[in-house]
Amino acid sequence: MNERKLPPQLIRLVILTVAILGLYGLARFFLTPPSFGELGFYRALALEEATLRSPVFAGQKACDECHSDTIKKVAKAEHKTVSCESCHGPGRAHVENPEVKMGAIFCVRCHGVDPARSAWIKQVDPKKHYAGQRCAECHVPHQPSEVP
Amino acid sequence: MDAELTNLVYYVPPHVDGYVYPNEQNLLWSTLIVVYPYITGLVAGAFIMASLVRVFKVKALEPVYRLSMLTSLAFLLCAPLPLLFHLGHPERCLQIMMTPHLSSPMAMFGFVYAWYMMAVLLLELWFDYRRDFVAWSANVRGLRGILYRILTLGVHDVSEQALRLDDRMGKIISLVGIPSAFLLHGYVGFIFGSIKANPWWGNVLMPIIFIFSAIVSGISLCVLMYLLLNWARRQAQDINCLDAMGKFLFYALVVDASLEALDWIHRLYAAEESIHILKSLAAGRLFYTLLVGQVCLGTAVPLVILGGLQLFSRHVVPQVRQHLYTLSAALILFGVLAMRWNVVIGGQLFSKSLRGFTTYKMELAGHEGWLMSIALLVLPFIILGVLVKLFLPQKSPVTRTETGAAVSQAA
Amino acid sequence: MPCAPPTQRGTMIGKGYTRRKSLVALAGAAAGFLVMAPARKARAAVQKLFTSTGAPKGYDPTQHKWLMAINIERCIGCGLCVEACKKENHVPPQPTYFRTWIERYIIKKPRPGQAAVQGETVVDSPNGGAGGFPPCEIPREEILKAFYVPKLCNLCEHSPCTQSCPVGATFDTPDGAVLVDPKYCIGCGFCIQACPYGCRYFNPYTRTADKCSLCYHRITRGLRPACVEVCPAEARLFGDLKNMGPDDPIAKLVRTNKLHTLKPHLGTEPRVLYAGLDKEVR
Numbered sequence: 017m018n019e020r021k022l023p024p025q026l027i028r029l030v031i032l033t034v035a036i037l038g039l040y041g042l043a044r045f046f047l048t049p050p051s052f053g054e055l056g057f058y059r060a061l062a063l064e065e066a067t068l069r070s071p072v073f074a075g076q077k078a079c080d081e082c083h084s085d086t087i088k089k090v091a092k093a094e095h096k097t098v099s100c101e102s103c104h105g106p107g108r109a110h111v112e113n114p115e116v117k118m119g120a121i122f123c124v125r126c127h128g129v130d131p132a133r134s135a136w137i138k139q140v141d142p143k144k145h146y147a148g149q150r151c152a153e154c155h156v157p158h159q160p161s162e163v164p
Numbered sequence: 165m166d167a168e169l170t171n172l173v174y175y176v177p178p179h180v181d182g183y184v185y186p187n188e189q190n191l192l193w194s195t196l197i198v199v200y201p202y203i204t205g206l207v208a209g210a211f212i213m214a215s216l217v218r219v220f221k222v223k224a225l226e227p228v229y230r231l232s233m234l235t236s237l238a239f240l241l242c243a244p245l246p247l248l249f250h251l252g253h254p255e256r257c258l259q260i261m262m263t264p265h266l267s268s269p270m271a272m273f274g275f276v277y278a279w280y281m282m283a284v285l286l287l288e289l290w291f292d293y294r295r296d297f298v299a300w301s302a303n304v305r306g307l308r309g310i311l312y313r314i315l316t317l318g319v320h321d322v323s324e325q326a327l328r329l330d331d332r333m334g335k336i337i338s339l340v341g342i343p344s345a346f347l348l349h350g351y352v353g354f355i356f357g358s359i360k361a362n363p364w365w366g367n368v369l370m371p372i373i374f375i376f377s378a379i380v381s382g383i384s385l386c387v388l389m390y391l392l393l394n395w396a397r398r399q400a401q402d403i404n405c406l407d408a409m410g411k412f413l414f415y416a417l418v419v420d421a422s423l424e425a426l427d428w429i430h431r432l433y434a435a436e437e438s439i440h441i442l443k444s445l446a447a448g449r450l451f452y453t454l455l456v457g458q459v460c461l462g463t464a465v466p467l468v469i470l471g472g473l474q475l476f477s478r479h480v481v482p483q484v485r486q487h488l489y490t491l492s493a494a495l496i497l498f499g500v501l502a503m504r505w506n507v508v509i510g511g512q513l514f515s516k517s518l519r520g521f522t523t524y525k526m527e528l529a530g531h532e533g534w535l536m537s538i539a540l541l542v543l544p545f546i547i548l549g550v551l552v553k554l555f556l557p558q559k560s561p562v563t564r565t566e567t568g569a570a571v572s573q574a575a
Numbered sequence: 576m577p578c579a580p581p582t583q584r585g586t587m588i589g590k591g592y593t594r595r596k597s598l599v600a601l602a603g604a605a606a607g608f609l610v611m612a613p614a615r616k617a618r619a620a621v622q623k624l625f626t627s628t629g630a631p632k633g634y635d636p637t638q639h640k641w642l643m644a645i646n647i648e649r650c651i652g653c654g655l656c657v658e659a660c661k662k663e664n665h666v667p668p669q670p671t672y673f674r675t676w677i678e679r680y681i682i683k684k685p686r687p688g689q690a691a692v693q694g695e696t697v698v699d700s701p702n703g704g705a706g707g708f709p710p711c712e713i714p715r716e717e718i719l720k721a722f723y724v725p726k727l728c729n730l731c732e733h734s735p736c737t738q739s740c741p742v743g744a745t746f747d748t749p750d751g752a753v754l755v756d757p758k759y760c761i762g763c764g765f766c767i768q769a770c771p772y773g774c775r776y777f778n779p780y781t782r783t784a785d786k787c788s789l790c791y792h793r794i795t796r797g798l799r800p801a802c803v804e805v806c807p808a809e810a811r812l813f814g815d816l817k818n819m820g821p822d823d824p825i826a827k828l829v830r831t832n833k834l835h836t837l838k839p840h841l842g843t844e845p846r847v848l849y850a851g852l853d854k855e856v857r
Contacts, residue, residue, distance in 0.1 A: 023329055025294065028317045029287070036282070040261075047262045049759070054620035057265055058746035062756035064624045067631055069792040072663045073801050098807040102655055106662055125707050126653045126807055132679050132711070132721035133651045137808065175669050183678075183698040185726075185773030189671045192764045192777055252762015252782030259742040259761060270741035270765050360841050361735060361771035516773050517857040519698055 074107035076100060082114070086158060093159040103157070123151045182520025191512045191524050195537040196246040198504045201352045201374065203243050203544065205500065208349040208375070209382010210236040211285065211341060216412060218288075218338035224408035230556060231393060232386045233289055238548035240281055246540055247273070249531045269355045272347075280348045284341040290315070291334040293555065298322050308554065349378045356507060363438035363518075364445070364511040369427050376420040381500035383413045384493035389548070391490055397558055403482040410489050414470035417496065421463050424503075441518045449513050449521055453502045462499010466492040621749070631795040639750040640816040641794055643803070644825045645725050646832070647851035650810035652677055652723035654704040656802035661705065663790060663801035672776045674787040675727040675802055677704030680855055681711060684719045693719050696855045724856050725811065727802070728753060728774045728787035729837060729845030736766035736775060736786075745784065751816070751846070752789040757781050771838050772845070 022030070054060040079100040080087055090096060101107050104118040129139040146154070156162045178189055214232035216222045248254045261278075264271035298320050301312040353374030356365040387409050394401050431439060446454050469492045473485060480488070514521050527533035625634055660666060660675050683694035694717075701709060704723075711721070734753055737745050744760035747753055755766075760783035767775040767784055778785035790800035794813075798804070803813040814825035825848075828834075832850035838857070839845070849856075 023326060024319045024321050025291075025317070025326065025330070028319055032317070043258070044262050047258060049263075051620070052263055052743070055749065056746055057263075057743040059743075059756055059759055060620050060624065062746070062754065062759065063636065063748060064627060064630050065756075065758070066754050066788060066791040067625065067634075067795045068627075068629050069664075071790075071793050071796065071798060071801075073659060073793075073798075073804050075793075075798045075804060095807075097809045099804055101659075102805040102807045106659075121655075125655070126651055128707075130652065130708065130711065131713075131715055131718045132681065132708075132723055134648055134722070136649070137651050175671075177671065183700070186671055186673045186676050186700055186703045187767075187773050187776040192767055247763075250763070252764075252777065253760065256742075256759070256761045259759065263743050265741055265743045267738045268741040268765065270739070270763060273741070355765070358739070359735075359769050361769055512768075516771060517698070519857065 070108070072106045072108050073101050074111045078111050079107060090158045093161060095158065095160060120157070123155075123157070176525075178523040178525050180520060180522050182515070183517055184515035184520045184522050185517055188512070188515050189522050191509065191522070193508055193512060194250065194532040195505075195509075195526060195534050196250040196532055196540070198501070198508045199537045199540050200243065200246040200250075201349070201508070202381070202501055202504045202541075203239050203246070204349050204352055205374065205378030205381050205504075206385050206544075207236050207239045207243060207280075207382070208345040208378045209380065209384075210239070210386055211345045211382070212379050213383050213386045213409070213412070215338045215342050215345075218335055219342065222408060222412075224404045227402050227405045228386055228390045228409065230292070231389055231552070232382075233285070233292070234551045234555060235385060235389055235548055236382075237285055237289065238551055239544045240277075240285060241547055242540060242544045244277065245543070246537070249536060249540075269351050269358055272351045276344075276348050276351055280341075280344050284337060284344045288334055288337040288341060290317075291330045291337065294319070294330055295322050295327060296555075311554070346375055350375050356511070361516060362511050363436070364442060364514070365507065367427070369423060369430075370507075373420070373423045373427060376416060376423055377500050377503055379416045380413065380420045380496055383409060383416060384496040384500075387413065387489055387493040388497070391486070393552065393556070401486055403485065406486060406489050407477065410470055410473055410485075410492070413492070413496070414467075414474055417463070417467055417470065421467060424463070438518055441514050441521075445510060445514050445521070449523075450506050450510050454506045454510070457502035458499050458506055461495050462502055463496075466496050466499070625795075634795045636748055636750040636795075638817060639794075641730075641751040641789060642814055642816050642825060642846060642848070643727065643730065643789070643800070644812040644814070644828050644848040644850070646810050646812065646828060647722055647724060647849060647853075649808045650677070650723040650725055651808050652679060652704060652708050653807065654707045655805045655807065656725060656811060657703050657705040659801040659805040660787075663793075664788065666785075667778060667780060672778070672785075673703040673705075674774070674785070675703075675725060676700055677708075678724045678726060678856075679704075679708055679711075679721065680724060680853065681713055681721040682719045682853075682855060683713065683717050698855075722851075722853065724849075724852070725802075726772065726774065726837075727847065728789070729772050729843070729847045730789070732844035732846060733842065735769040735771065735841075735843055739765045739769040741765065748791070750794075752791050752794075753786070754788050754791060755784050755786060757783045757785075760784055771841050771843060 049059055051060040052058070055063065076087070076099045083100070087100070090098070103121050105121075107118065110116045110118050124140075124142045126137065127139055129141045133139055151157075152164065154163065156164050180189060210232045213225070214229050214236065217225045217229040248257060251257060260271060261274035264274065294316065297312050297316045299322075301309060301316055303309075304312055350371045353371030356362075356374075357367060357370030360366040387406065390405065390409070391401060393399075431442065469488050473480065473488060477485060509524050512522075513524060529535050621635060621637055624636075625631055654677055657673065657676055660673075661668065664674060666672055666674055678698055678700045681697045683697070685691045685694045697713065699708075711718075730751055730753060734747060737747055737753065740746075741763060742759060742761055744756045745753065745766050746756070757778075762777065762782050762784065764777055764784065767777060770786075775784055775786040777783075790798075790802075793800055799813050800811075803811045809824070812824040812828055814823045819826055828850055829848070835849045835852035836845045836847065837849065837852075
């Protein structure tokens with residue numbers, strides 16, 4: 017047997033190996049998504065796609081456009097750390113169409129007595145504290161120290 | 165977007181004891197992920213068994229060499245299926261080979277699997293069977309004949325030189341195949357061992373324990389397949405082969421048991437923060453699968469039986485020895501499956517807050533249900549049946565000549 | 576640059592330069608060139624981003640490094656953040672998927688005769704805290720102290736989740752968030768298992784991994800994340816480390832509090848800062 021020539025079984029195997037590796041290379045070239053690897057090991061377009069969702073909550077600034085008086089009053093009182101949407105819920109729909117009504121949460125959500133609640137927030141037991149009456153009878157939500 | 169409404173129409177939360185993080189209430193990795201390491205373990209173990217013949221020249225195991233290789237192949241063909249069924253997006257599975265993230269052990273899967281399948285198992289089988297393919301392609305007609313002709317890859321050289329080359333290549337591949345088999349199953353162990361977030365999984369011994377329990381399960385499977393094949397063909401069981409398999413099974417089981425014992429001894433001794441919840445896990449949620457299934461039935465009982473047989477085999481009739489090997493192999497296979505369950509499911513049953521447990525609500529049907537897992541465990545045996553029909557003809561024991569080339573005694 | 580001693584072996588190419596030094600200089604220049612090219616490419620890639628309609632124009636991720644900080648003393652457990660997050664990000668409504676949640680820790684008094692500073696710790700998070708917490712079943716007299724702990728993605732510097740993703744579907748953004756690419760994720764769940772903080776879940780609708788995105792679609796438009804927006808108690812603080820003045824709430828928190836992070840021993844280097852964290856919190 018000629019020393020230089022590979023035995024037939026090995027030749028076939030080498031051909032097969034080259035074919036398989038070539039196929040893999042081609043697949044890799046065509047199937048890697050565009051923008052992959054530009055910023056890191058990920059599709060760089062995913063960064064943009066993550067921003068495409070529309071916000072549901074409008075943000076305090078959006079409320080400020082029409083309700084700046086109320087916001088100024090709130091900012092002077094104890095609820096200055098509370099944003100409009102905390103109590104009134106997501107505002108996007110209302111910003112786009114002011115006809116859409118906004119609700120309000122029940123005050124006990126934050127002010128109900130709870131042993132795990134820090135002492136800095138005033139807490140009441142709704143069963144004992146004027147049970148049955150609306151909070152707004154005696155309290156002004158935007159300026160808690162005032163009386164209505 | 166289509167939702168999986170079957171579970172979402174009426175949601176029943178699993179029973180939680182103590183506190184688990186809200187996202188941990190439902191288990192993510194199901195019985196499919198229990199079945200996958202089991203299957204790759206059997207692949208690796210059967211191959212190691214076969215390599216005992218090729219590399220370590222254990223003559224007594226000759227009769228089971230080809231069966232072990234075919235078993236390894238049958239299970240290897242089914243190995244990606246549990247993973248594919250488990251993926252949220254199986255149609256994107258090729259991405260793991262197109263953009264493999266090199267820091268992730270799971271990204272190795274595509275390459276290790278392809279390497280092991282093509283460069284180790286199929287190649288070694290081809291070199292071993294080449295002479296027979298050439299012979300059969302000349303004699304057999306019909307579809308089977310076409311198959312054999314294709315498998316010769318157009319090479320019909322069966323001279324003495326070519327056969328010597330075949331044998332040498334087979335030995336080299338077998339030698340390379342041993343670390344490849346370790347890699348195929350060891351990376352699965354590393355997937356678990358690398359998760360530092362989970363104290364049940366994330367430790368150094370995990371890949372090694374996986375490898376040795378794989379070897380143990382693979383040898384047991386070969387024992388059972390050999391017994392089954394001979395019984396089905398009404399051939400005599402070769403008791404020397406069984407004794408040799410039993411011997412290696414015993415040694416492997418001793419190492420495996422020692423490693424698992426070491427794991428527990430170290431955990432209990434070092435007593436890190438997680439030890440309390442892990443002890444509760446082992447004694448509580450995992451009592452039947454771990455203490456009864458894996459330790460007692462799957463390890464201790466086979467150790468006693470096989471150890472006893474090593475010491476007293478002269479006093480035991482071959483018939484009884486055969487039954488004892490059957491029993492031990494079956495118990496070990498069951499025990500190793502229990503071990504995979506304990507690792508995969510057990511690791512998700514307790515919270516990473518170390519404060520509570522959840523429950524695994526196993527589905528019956530559905531692509532992650534246990535019917536699917538059973539089907540995936542049965543499928544390799546069906547494939548093995550086909551392979552045996554095609555490649556292990558009746559009444560053709562294979563022996564090796566002095567040069568080591570494989571010779572069928574009857575074509 | 577100090578000259579190499581003339582006794583050094585190697586050809587003297589010029590005054591004070593040996594072959595070794597010039598090779599090193601050449602290698603350094605080549606390395607610099609190699610690094611410059613990808614850096615320039617990355618900057619070009621960033622400038623190409625956010626060009627489609629609907630994307631925030633003019634936002635440069637390399638100019639910001641966002642951070643969230645939690646002040647445990649201030650959290651009142653109202654759960655508005657949990658609800659807001661679910662609404663904002665369309666998180667599946669089932670009581671088991673959360674991008675952020677609140678845990679209530681109740682530390683009981685030690686039993687009479689028990690030589691300990693505190694008794695049993697009871698932790699719960701009913702529905703993640705959304706809708707507020709139901710009244711505590713443990714009587715007031717038995718409670719030593721109790722507090723709420725908001726949890727979310729810890730924005731790890733060495734996130735184990737991005738390390739473990741096999742395809743590159745979850746990544747660290749240049750501006751400090753950790754995002755999932757839902758179009759590329761194959762849903763293997765490895766990242767969910769790898770997160771030590773339990774902040775990831777498998778979204779049954781998209782069948783991909785999902786997690787807190789730091790409301791990326793909001794912060795790139797100059798808004799605050801939804802949870803920060805609705806928090807009434809200034810328990811969640813959000814800021815930009817690259818544009819932080821001394822009056823920034825996070826700067827003030829850092830100056831006036833001892834800070835903690837969750838599970839620092841795991842080496843993930845979580846960036847979310849906790850002020851006032853108790854030893855019982857995991």
